[in-house]
Amino acid sequence: MTMRILYVNPVGEIGGAERVLLTIFATLKQIQPTIELHLLLFSNGPLADQSAALGVQVLVLSLPERLNQSGDSIFKQNRKLLGISRLFGDLTLSLPRLVKYLMVLRQTIHQIAPDLIHSNGIKPHLLLSLIQPRSTPIVWHIHDFYSSRPLVAKLLRWASIRATAGIAISQAVAADTQKCLPHLPLSVIYNSINIHHFTPSESKVLSTSHPTRIGLVATFARWKGHKVFLDAAAQILQTQLHPSVHFYIIGGPIYKTQGSQYSEAELHQYATQLKISEHLNFLGFQENIADIYRWLDIVVHASTEPEPFGLSIIEAMACGKPVIVAKAGGALELFTHGIDAIGVPPGDPPALAKALENLLSHPELCLKMGDQARHTVTKRFNQEHYGEQILSFYARHHSHQSEISKANL
Numbered sequence: 527m528t529m530r531i532l533y534v535n536p537v538g539e540i541g542g543a544e545r546v547l548l549t550i551f552a553t554l555k556q557i558q559p560t561i562e563l564h565l566l567l568f569s570n571g572p573l574a575d576q577s578a579a580l581g582v583q584v585l586v587l588s589l590p591e592r593l594n595q596s597g598d599s600i601f602k603q604n605r606k607l608l609g610i611s612r613l614f615g616d617l618t619l620s621l622p623r624l625v626k627y628l629m630v631l632r633q634t635i636h637q638i639a640p641d642l643i644h645s646n647g648i649k650p651h652l653l654l655s656l657i658q659p660r661s662t663p664i665v666w667h668i669h670d671f672y673s674s675r676p677l678v679a680k681l682l683r684w685a686s687i688r689a690t691a692g693i694a695i696s697q698a699v700a701a702d703t704q705k706c707l708p709h710l711p712l713s714v715i716y717n718s719i720n721i722h723h724f725t726p727s728e729s730k731v732l733s734t735s736h737p738t739r740i741g742l743v744a745t746f747a748r749w750k751g752h753k754v755f756l757d758a759a760a761q762i763l764q765t766q767l768h769p770s771v772h773f774y775i776i777g778g779p780i781y782k783t784q785g786s787q788y789s790e791a792e793l794h795q796y797a798t799q800l801k802i803s804e805h806l807n808f809l810g811f812q813e814n815i816a817d818i819y820r821w822l823d824i825v826v827h828a829s830t831e832p833e834p835f836g837l838s839i840i841e842a843m844a845c846g847k848p849v850i851v852a853k854a855g856g857a858l859e860l861f862t863h864g865i866d867a868i869g870v871p872p873g874d875p876p877a878l879a880k881a882l883e884n885l886l887s888h889p890e891l892c893l894k895m896g897d898q899a900r901h902t903v904t905k906r907f908n909q910e911h912y913g914e915q916i917l918s919f920y921a922r923h924h925s926h927q928s929e930i931s932k933a934n935l
């Protein structure tokens with residue numbers, strides 16, 4: 527019998543968690559062409575078309591705008607009271623709409639009648655727990671450190687009673703989840719990528735005909751460390767040792783939640799303040815990100831908070847690039863310092879500048895590290911076995927849930 531799986535994702539924009547979904551779709555369809563995959567989104571965006579192109583049936587049920595904008599990040603601006611009243615104000619105003627939305631959501635899921643629901647973000651975890659029919663197993667794909675968000679962690683703890691099991695994207699995320707949700711059975715399944723798509727450039731020789739290109743590839747979430755990157759850029763430029771380096775910021779805002787993201791204008795202003803605008807370009811979201819990694823010479827990951835995984839790190843490594851990584855959280859599990867990437871303390875512009883300086887002065891080190899990086903990803907994060915890992919995880923929890931349902935009859 528072929529399985530019917532329903533995926534639920536909060537946004538239609540494509541960030542790391544969404545790229546992981548696309549990888550799941552591609553690998554599952556490859557190993558089990560008859561599998562029936564459905565995707566339900568809380569807002570529309572390019573993920574809808576890209577999933578449909580992989581044979582997934584997509585449905586967008588737009589969450590009322592006000593609710594989409596509510597999130598715990600408004601608490602992080604040192605204006606707790608304002609945050610609390612705004613959040614509750616939002617919720618009270620939207621309550622009737624939320625109830626209506628939940629009814630439609632429940633009906634839609636009932637019609638799809640999935641064998642299993644795969645929830646891919648905090649909002650779906652919470653909303654599904656309010657309506658999920660008991661007999662359908664629901665698994666949570668955990669892409670975040672919940673303990674850093676106390677309000678969310680409390681809500682999730684309560685919601686997790688309705689979840690069957692979780693996939694943690696790294697050991698660090700598993701350890702954190704276990705603290706917050708001690709009863710949720712967890713499996714660590716590392717994110718994987720298509721190493722035939724993320725490939726090194728054909729020419730291995732470092733080009734001297736263009737300025738050295740240094741890039742940060744990330745969504746505009748504030749903790750992705752854009753200002754650390756810009757501060758380090760300013761330090762490199764100040765030394766005037768490498769006048770022909772150029773810095774690039776690739777990506778943009780993806781969530782509608784207020785207060786959690788930079789705007790491009792704000793980053794422009796910061797760069798102007800640092801007097802580095804001439805050496806900086808914003809490239810926005812790029813459809814073919816593999817081309818961008820190949821085009822860059824050095825890739826920087828600068829998150830100021832522990833990174834749950836850091837998909838861009840392994841993507842850039844697979845493209846044979848030297849990557850500087852803010853060494854905290856799951857990101858630490860992806861590389862060996864000094865061999866296939868360089869680790870620096872998070873939120874430390876002088877340390878980042880020093881690591882950049884080292885790579886800029888040693889082009890042969892860049893090549894060697896890039897080769898090692900490609901080797902590591904090919905061995906450890908190749909999507910070849912990813913589909914099987916996910917399917918066997920589903921199978922374990924599907925049969926387990928069926929037994930529970932039978933016992934309850």
Ligand code: GLC
Pocket residue numbers: 541542543544546669670695717833834835836837838
């Ligand atoms: C989230 C995490 C990031 C991870 C991605 C894919 O965006 O913040 O670290 O790489 O999900 O799992």
